[in-house]
Amino acid sequence: MPAPRGHAPSMRDVAQRAGVSHQTVSRVVNDSPNIRSDTRERVLQAIEDLGYRPNGLARALAHGRSRRIGLLMESSSHYGPMNMLRGVELAARRAGYAATTFGVTSPDEFDEGIDFLRDQRVDALAIIAPRAQSLESLARVTLPQACVLVGSMPPDADGFGPIPSLPRVGVDQALGARLAVQHLIASGHRMIAHLAGPADWFDAQVRRNEWFRTLEAAGLETPPTVEGDWRPQSGYDATDALLAIPGVTAVFAANDQMALGLIHGLSDRGLAIPGDLSVVGFDDIPESAHFRPPLTTVHQDFQAVGEAAVDLLLQRLGEASHGSPQQIVPELVVRTSTAPA
Amino acid sequence: MPAPRGHAPSMRDVAQRAGVSHQTVSRVVNDSPNIRSDTRERVLQAIEDLGYRPNGLARALAHGRSRRIGLLMESSSHYGPMNMLRGVELAARRAGYAATTFGVTSPDEFDEGIDFLRDQRVDALAIIAPRAQSLESLARVTLPQACVLVGSMPPDADGFGPIPSLPRVGVDQALGARLAVQHLIASGHRMIAHLAGPADWFDAQVRRNEWFRTLEAAGLETPPTVEGDWRPQSGYDATDALLAIPGVTAVFAANDQMALGLIHGLSDRGLAIPGDLSVVGFDDIPESAHFRPPLTTVHQDFQAVGEAAVDLLLQRLGEASHGSPQQIVPELVVRTSTAPA
DNA sequence: ACGGTCAATGTGACCGTTAACATTGAGCCG
DNA sequence: CGGCTCAATGTTAACGGTCACATTGACCGT
Numbered sequence: 001m002p003a004p005r006g007h008a009p010s011m012r013d014v015a016q017r018a019g020v021s022h023q024t025v026s027r028v029v030n031d032s033p034n035i036r037s038d039t040r041e042r043v044l045q046a047i048e049d050l051g052y053r054p055n056g057l058a059r060a061l062a063h064g065r066s067r068r069i070g071l072l073m074e075s076s077s078h079y080g081p082m083n084m085l086r087g088v089e090l091a092a093r094r095a096g097y098a099a100t101t102f103g104v105t106s107p108d109e110f111d112e113g114i115d116f117l118r119d120q121r122v123d124a125l126a127i128i129a130p131r132a133q134s135l136e137s138l139a140r141v142t143l144p145q146a147c148v149l150v151g152s153m154p155p156d157a158d159g160f161g162p163i164p165s166l167p168r169v170g171v172d173q174a175l176g177a178r179l180a181v182q183h184l185i186a187s188g189h190r191m192i193a194h195l196a197g198p199a200d201w202f203d204a205q206v207r208r209n210e211w212f213r214t215l216e217a218a219g220l221e222t223p224p225t226v227e228g229d230w231r232p233q234s235g236y237d238a239t240d241a242l243l244a245i246p247g248v249t250a251v252f253a254a255n256d257q258m259a260l261g262l263i264h265g266l267s268d269r270g271l272a273i274p275g276d277l278s279v280v281g282f283d284d285i286p287e288s289a290h291f292r293p294p295l296t297t298v299h300q301d302f303q304a305v306g307e308a309a310v311d312l313l314l315q316r317l318g319e320a321s322h323g324s325p326q327q328i329v330p331e332l333v334v335r336t337s338t339a340p341a
Numbered sequence: 342m343p344a345p346r347g348h349a350p351s352m353r354d355v356a357q358r359a360g361v362s363h364q365t366v367s368r369v370v371n372d373s374p375n376i377r378s379d380t381r382e383r384v385l386q387a388i389e390d391l392g393y394r395p396n397g398l399a400r401a402l403a404h405g406r407s408r409r410i411g412l413l414m415e416s417s418s419h420y421g422p423m424n425m426l427r428g429v430e431l432a433a434r435r436a437g438y439a440a441t442t443f444g445v446t447s448p449d450e451f452d453e454g455i456d457f458l459r460d461q462r463v464d465a466l467a468i469i470a471p472r473a474q475s476l477e478s479l480a481r482v483t484l485p486q487a488c489v490l491v492g493s494m495p496p497d498a499d500g501f502g503p504i505p506s507l508p509r510v511g512v513d514q515a516l517g518a519r520l521a522v523q524h525l526i527a528s529g530h531r532m533i534a535h536l537a538g539p540a541d542w543f544d545a546q547v548r549r550n551e552w553f554r555t556l557e558a559a560g561l562e563t564p565p566t567v568e569g570d571w572r573p574q575s576g577y578d579a580t581d582a583l584l585a586i587p588g589v590t591a592v593f594a595a596n597d598q599m600a601l602g603l604i605h606g607l608s609d610r611g612l613a614i615p616g617d618l619s620v621v622g623f624d625d626i627p628e629s630a631h632f633r634p635p636l637t638t639v640h641q642d643f644q645a646v647g648e649a650a651v652d653l654l655l656q657r658l659g660e661a662s663h664g665s666p667q668q669i670v671p672e673l674v675v676r677t678s679t680a681p682a
Numbered sequence: 683a684c685g686g687t688c689a690a691t692g693t694g695a696c697c698g699t700t701a702a703c704a705t706t707g708a709g710c711c712g
Numbered sequence: 713c714g715g716c717t718c719a720a721t722g723t724t725a726a727c728g729g730t731c732a733c734a735t736t737g738a739c740c741g742t
Contacts, residue, residue: 058698399728
């Protein structure tokens with residue numbers, strides 16, 4: 001590897017050294033046909049000698065495609081968003097795209113993020129906007145044609161949402177919630193409480209709604225919900241409010257972390273799980289299997305979500321697509337935090 | 342907002358509409374001095390009318406700086422790496438840089454990742470390579486001058502490592518481990534076992550080494566370690582091996598997840614924590630405070646690590662720096678999984 | 683009144699590619 | 713053996729900015 005003197009070598013440098021025109025170098029690099037093999041050889045040698053690497057910026061500028069996707073995300077350390085981020089990035093890379101991430105901490109910054117990524121001329125845009133407020137700010141902006149909403153599934157089955165035109169991929173939250181609640185019903189529970197996530201999060205809305213509907217459909221009572229903020233502490237803090245519900249024997253927590261906090265709170269009060277109360281979570285974080293007791297929960301495959309998102313974007317970009325589904329199917333994982341009533 | 346017809350408007354389009362030269366538009370955009378205010382006004386109006394946005398690619402090509410940093414990471418879903426990723430991305434953004442992430446799943450792909458990011462002409466490179474194997478493949482490659490290793494702190498205090506020349510930032514793992522072990526010693530424990538992370542991870546090496554040294558320095562016995570893979574299950578599986586150590590009354594687990602699995606395993610065997618055995622973890626994941634019992638552990642501020650990494654890169658790039666430390670100080674969080682022997 | 687200074691703007695080249703078209707020369711056929 | 717085809721290569725112009733330098737006037741002091 002030669003020491004880089006001054007600038008990195010350009011196509012012209014290679015051309016000069018190989019005694020050809022820069023266009024021929026370009027042809028070799030993009031292995032187009034109709035190059036005499038000895039010419040190709042000579043060019044390749046020059047490339048190696050100089051340690052030449054094509055400039056992606058220039059290539060993108062001329063060609064009009066940057067082979068990068070923008071990843072706009074409401075940056076939180078929550079398990080779901082983080083793993084979707086990872087899923088999308090990984091899937092993008094597998095498709096030959098790099099992901100340029102723009103994390104925002106407040107919904108106001110979404111506009112800025114879109115502008116930035118658009119200025120960067122990303123080919124496509126994946127948006128992780130788990131809260132309603134985030135989407136509202138998106139509604140005001142012109143979005144690129146290749147754009148997908150990752151994980152923000154609409155709160156109602158009829159597809160209602162602030163930006164109806166935007167395609168979405170994600171885990172079927174309603175199905176997940178239904179699986180959880182039906183499992184409790186099937187275990188004989190008659191009074192099933194819900195420890196909800198923050199009301200402005202789509203996932204929290206869907207899980208709550210479906211909990212409600214499933215209970216109604218089964219002719220069961222629907223006690224008032226208690227709202228947490230996804231964090232364990234909020235589950236802990238919700239303990240008394242949940243125990244205040246007369247006859248409660250089971251709780252469907254909107255995520256595993258709050259379920260953990262709740263379990264902590266219950267055991268602090270000398271209650272046994274699942275003896276006194278059954279608890280179901282949502283997410284299946286890696287720790288859940290080793291909670292005390294191991295948590296019954298709903299597993300979401302975020303890797304698959306990323307795959308689906310990228311697949312959809314590639315399709316929009318006119319590239320081959322695997323035909324991934326847009327709704328990923330969650331699975332109930334039954335452990336020992338639930339038992340017959 | 343005008344409907345974009347064909348291409349996005351360029352500087353020349355704006356210039357034409359405002360009746361000035363493209364250079365004047367450039368001046369307005371970069372608000373350089375010596376522009377008559379009515380000219381500026383006219384240009385700004387044209388920009389607004391056309392919905393013009395400067396092309397970041399072209400700008401980067403001409404200017405030689407892309408205002409992006411590359412983020413090369415051995416992609417795992419582990420808590421540490423994930424949060425460093427987030428920390429770096431956030432800090433970069435705050436400094437006006439976007440992060441282009443390239444996640445690899447195997448160390449072999451590091452070369453590819455470096456090439457890719459270099460081709461993309463990122464201004465700087467942050468590398469999250471938590472395993473020794475990853476760094477080996479880095480040693481073979483020419484790295485850009487603005488490059489930092491995030492979180493791969495050297496296994497020995499003397500700075501030994503495969504790539505000595507590369508600057509590093511991260512949490513002081515040795516200090517963290519010392520805090521954990523000294524806490525146990527101070528609580529009167531005499532036989533303190535270690536549930537180690539995978540031997541090829543730097544953090545695992547440092548934590549293990551420091552556990553060893555601290556025990557030696559205190560004149561205590563150093564029982565054989567048990568090695569896990571960071572995941573809760575491996576902690577669970579290690580239970581019997583740890584209990585086989587004669588006289589053991591405390592375990593220092595190399596991360597919280599394994600500590601959780603261990604606690605699970607212990608309670609399955611009817612042992613009380615901390616009554617029969619004290620357990621300390623490492624990381625302070627959000628769940629730790631609500632484990633049963635709440636876990637004594639070592640807190641790492643990954644946000645600060647990201648900040649420090651970006652700070653160092655900016656310095657290398659000749660921009661202002663905050664003078665962040667390169668070693669972030671961890672903190673012991675004492676909860677109730679530890680008690681006097 | 684006249685050269686000098688300086689603010690305000692324009693001109694052309696350049697960054698490193700790709701795309702479109704032009705050019706060369708060898709092989710082939712009638 | 714002239715014209716045609718086609719493979720192999722070169723030439724020139726984009727792409728959309730920035731930079732270095734040239735060009736205008738207006739204002740100034742003497």
